[in-house]
Amino acid sequence: MKNTLKGIEVHCDDCGKTFRIEKLETDWVNDSVRRTYFECPHCKKKYTSFYEDAKVRENIKDIQKLQKKMNGIVAQNREIMESLKQKYEA
Numbered sequence: 001m002k003n004t005l006k007g008i009e010v011h012c013d014d015c016g017k018t019f020r021i022e023k024l025e026t027d028w029v030n031d032s033v034r035r036t037y038f039e040c041p042h043c044k045k046k047y048t049s050f051y052e053d054a055k056v057r058e059n060i061k062d063i064q065k066l067q068k069k070m071n072g073i074v075a076q077n078r079e080i081m082e083s084l085k086q087k088y089e090a
């Protein structure tokens with residue numbers, strides 16, 4: 001999620017200059033909410049990318065687990081299909 005914005009060109013509404021997003025910063029808004037943002041290197045204006053709380057972070061972990069599981073299933077299917085092909089076309 002964090003890397004998807006890197007390198008994207010942004011036009012700053014405040015100073016009118018254009019820049020590429022180099023890195024995303026994070027800070028804690030309170031005990032549970034974290035903000036991810038980037039800064040205009042020219043005027044230092046901060047642009048919020050997103051906020052996340054404990055539930056969002058928990059969901060992100062779940063999504064990562066599911067993606068891992070999905071990748072395993074896809075790989076398994078590829079193997080089965082390959083062996084079926086060898087079996088029936090040999």
Ligand SMILES: [Zn+2]
Pocket residue numbers: 012013014015016017040041042043044045
């Ligand atoms: Zn600016």
